[in-house]
Amino acid sequence: MVTDRFNSLGRPARLVALCLLVVAVAFLVLGRWDLALAIGAGALLGWVLLKPVRITWAIFAVAFMVPVTIDLGYPTNPSYTLLLVLFVLAGWGRLHRAERDGWPPRRIGAALLLPFCAVLAGVLHWHGVKPVVVGVAPLLCIGVLGWHLIEEARRDPKLILRIAEVFTWVSVAVAALAKYQTLTGTWPLFDQFAYDWTYTSVFDPTRAAGFFGHPIVYGSFAMAMALVSLTIRGRYWYVPFTANLIGLVLSGTRSAWVGTALALGIWLLLNVRKIAWRGVATGVIITVVAFAAVAVNPSTFRIGTSEPPPTWVSPTEPGTKPSPSPSTSSVDSVGVAGARMSDPVGSASASARFERIAVAWDGITRDWSTVIFGNGPESSVRYLEDVGIGDGQAQVFDNTYLTIWHNFGLVGLLSLLGLLLALFWRSRSLAGRLIIVGFAAQIFFFDVWLWLSAVGVLLLAVALGAAEDRPWPTLPFLNGLRKRRPRAPETSDASTPGFAAAA
Incomplete structure (x- = not known):
């Protein structure tokens, strides 16, 4: 079959493929696996660019399956490199479709809104070309990606639904890996290849990260996949839904718990009239299975014995990466989750965020211009590099909204909030709306833009919102509002839901 596909290519394409293969093999023989990998990645990228459908698949595959905490020899920061790759994919896809689809000014304007705010802030508070x-760059890449996915979703809605369902099953394997990480107290591959020790299990062995390199990002992914499984309801939907509930607990990500709780609360309100005993029984079974999968570990079956928790050898010199001690044991995930829920306001993490809010607010309120137009692009990075916050935590504000306000001003913050509100209101998909609610809640607790998998969650919500066009339940008071509206003409489709019609 591979031979047939190869022969179906034109003669120039076959010659190019053979030359690339020979060069890649030569580099492998010489021991330059990095150059051979680069040639393979370039060839794969060229193959993907041949068809827009492949581009759509590739966007989500890169966003969800390529961790940004491992540096494979990228020319710059992995996040910027992968965002550039996705920008090339989306840009080529739009050029490929432009002759037929045209250039919709509203969607292009929405894609350029946040980049425009960044340029405006950079011009008013000039610190050179590089910060601008x-x-x-990341805002422009994400905007173009969103525009591309909206157009492709409207062209082929079934493709987006198929992609979403495939990744819900990928998430089952990720949950299994997360369970393995809590059983061993280590993160395979990430502990060996992460470019910074803070992206390994050394930093916090009690939480799982899947293959995303950070528990917060895994929490975002698990939240989205749980909501997609619950709302799209593919075959055996309860399997990925249960797996992602397990992943949410194992990640220990409180921000994802908050986002999931808000989204599920909305889902329950929308479906309150449809709740039946069968649904209640299914919910109880899912909860019991998820709790059992989280709680069970090898120590559960040992009687009268206990092992100490994993310990880590502290570095003896500044800049030395800590290393795991030979003695490790499984993590008590239930105990960890309970501890993170017991005192969320008084924890060290919460105290650090309160301090960051105060620091960011001081920068925002320096004068009227910083309130309205911000301090300029990358101003938060410059402050944290030059001054910093001496609490031993990551040097970030850990709040996307405050970071946007600090850098781009109230103009940027209102633009971000307006975009999220517009995406929610115009979405045709219940799954898309619930993901947007969860995403909007979670990014209050961390800076999202350079975490590609977390951004992929928003992109999935955008694509689903443009793809699905089916009735979904609304709150009773919204139904009451609709009854007061003028009746539609007899020729209209009375079955079209209000939200879909507004879209």
Whole structure:
């Protein structure tokens, strides 16, 4: 079959493929696996660019399956490199479709809104060209990606639904890996290849990260996949839903718990009239299975014995990466989750965030211009590098909204909030709306833009919102509002839901 596909290519394409293969093999023989890998990645990228459908698949595959905490020899920061790759994919996809689809000004304007705010802040508070480019680049990439996915979802809605369902089953394997991480107290591959020790289990062996390199990002992914499983309801939907509930607990990500709780609360309100005993029984079974999978570990079956928790050898010199001690044991995930829920306001993490809110607010309120237009792109990075916060935590504000306000001002913050509200209101998908609610809640607790998998969660919500066009339940008071509206003409489709019609 591979031979047939190869022969179906044109003669120039076959010659190019053979030359690339020979060069890659030569580099492998010489021991330059990095150059051979680069050639393979370039060839794969060229193959993907041949068809827009492949581009759509590739966007989510890169966003969800390529961790940004492992540096494979990228020319710059992995997040910026992978965002650039996705920008090339989406940009080529739009150029490929432009002759037929045209250039919709509203969607292009929405894609450029946040980058425009960044440029405006950079011009008013000038610190050179580099901060403007670095600050605008991720926002521009994400905007173009969103525009591309909206167009492709409207062209082929079934493709987006198929992609979403495939990744819900991928998430089952990720949950299994997360359970293995809590059983061993280590993160395979990430502990060996992460470019910074803070992206390994050394930093916090009590939490799982899947293959995302950070528990917060895994929490975002598990939240989205749980909501997709619950709302799209593919075959055996309860399997990925249960697996992602397990993953949410194992990640120990309180921000994802908050986002999931809000989204599930909305889902329950929308479906309150449809709740039946069968549904209640299914919910109880899922809860019991998830709790059992989280709680069970080898020590559960040992009587009268206990092992100490994993310990880590502290570095003896500044800059030395800690290493795991030979003695490790499984993590009590239930105990960890309970501890993180018992005193969320008084924890060290919460105290650090309160301090960051105060620091960010001081920078925002320096004068009227910083309130309205911010301090300029990358101003938060410059402050944290030059001054910093001496609490031993990551040097970030850990709040996307405050970071946007600090850098781009109230203009940027209102633009972000307006975009999220517009995406929620115009979404045709219940899954898309619930993911947007969870995402909007979670990014209050961390800076999202350079965590590609977390951004992928928003992109999935955008694509689903443009793909699905089916009735979904609304709150009773919204139904009451609709009854007061003028009746639609007899020729209209009375079955079209209000939200979908508004879209």
